[in-house]
Amino acid sequence: MNKKLLIIANWKMNPDTEAEAKKLFSGIKKKVRGSSSMVVVCPPFPFLSSTSKANTGDGIFLGAQNMAEEERGSYTGEVSVSQLRDMGCRFVILGHSERRALGETSAIVAKKIGVALKHSITPVVCVGERGRGDNEGHLAFVRDQVEQSLLGIPLPALPSVVIAYEPLWAIGKDAQREATPEEIEEMIIFIKKVIAKKYDTGKTPDMRFVYGGSVSPENTESFLSIPVVDGLLVGRASLDASQFGKIVHSAEKFVSKE
Ligand code: PGA
Numbered sequence: 203m204n205k206k207l208l209i210i211a212n213w214k215m216n217p218d219t220e221a222e223a224k225k226l227f228s229g230i231k232k233k234v235r236g237s238s239s240m241v242v243v244c245p246p247f248p249f250l251s252s253t254s255k256a257n258t259g260d261g262i263f264l265g266a267q268n269m270a271e272e273e274r275g276s277y278t279g280e281v282s283v284s285q286l287r288d289m290g291c292r293f294v295i296l297g298h299s300e301r302r303a304l305g306e307t308s309a310i311v312a313k314k315i316g317v318a319l320k321h322s323i324t325p326v327v328c329v330g331e332r333g334r335g336d337n338e339g340h341l342a343f344v345r346d347q348v349e350q351s352l353l354g355i356p357l358p359a360l361p362s363v364v365i366a367y368e369p370l371w372a373i374g375k376d377a378q379r380e381a382t383p384e385e386i387e388e389m390i391i392f393i394k395k396v397i398a399k400k401y402d403t404g405k406t407p408d409m410r411f412v413y414g415g416s417v418s419p420e421n422t423e424s425f426l427s428i429p430v431v432d433g434l435l436v437g438r439a440s441l442d443a444s445q446f447g448k449i450v451h452s453a454e455k456f457v458s459k460e
Contacts (some may be wrong), residue, residue: 208433233447372415
């Protein structure tokens with residue numbers, strides 16, 4: 203598999219207006235031009251159309267932040283996989299902790315992954331513990347999330363699945379702190395073992411693992427230096443074209459990493 207780094211911008215419920223979204227997208231476009239990483243921008247649903255139109259061969263991939271678990275039908279307020287495809291989306295973030303907090307279970311995430319894969323959209327599946335105590339409860343928690351979120355996903359499909367490790371305590375403006383490279387490395391190696399065991403493959407299938415939580419231009423290199431990290435999921439810093447541009451720029455020296 204081509205292991206280009208994956209740098210994903212999660213705009214969450216920002217910005218407020220289409221005009222601001224257009225401005226942010228064109229700013230990001232300018233900053234990341236020529237990058238060797240795969241850059242994915244995930245705007246809110248209402249701005250997918252205008253960002254898609256503005257995305258003319260600049261090497262940026264479009265992604266959504268959520269998707270309906272059903273392929274079609276009477277589901278008020280939901281957005282379907284075909285609608286995302288039609289907007290040009292190639293990626294979808296699934297099971298973000300902010301969606302799990304609204305009641306999205308790993309079983310729902312598993313169903314959504316299946317639907318995304320069926321329509322050739324790459325799911326970026328978020329997992330991560332709420333907190334860390336003295337025992338190893340966080341490992342068991344993430345193991346369960348990974349096993350249940352991948353329920354029913356066949357082994358040959360795994361190379362098209364991205365796992366994002368996002369510990370909740372490291373996310374957003376209330377973050378305690380970013381995770382340390384040691385914590386991230388330990389958890390991603392652990393997740394790889396969980397997947398290898400689940401699929402009884404001996405070694406982890408070839409798939410991408412990214413880290414998310416308080417990523418900034420200042421800490422990008424420390425995260426991308428971790429051999430098992432294939433990219434980053436960026437929240438707040440993706441709302442500032444110059445900050446996000448710096449993150450993508452810092453990734454340049456890691457692009458040849460296999
Ligand atoms: P943050 O958010 O970079 O603002 O911490 C990351 C995320 O929630 O995906």
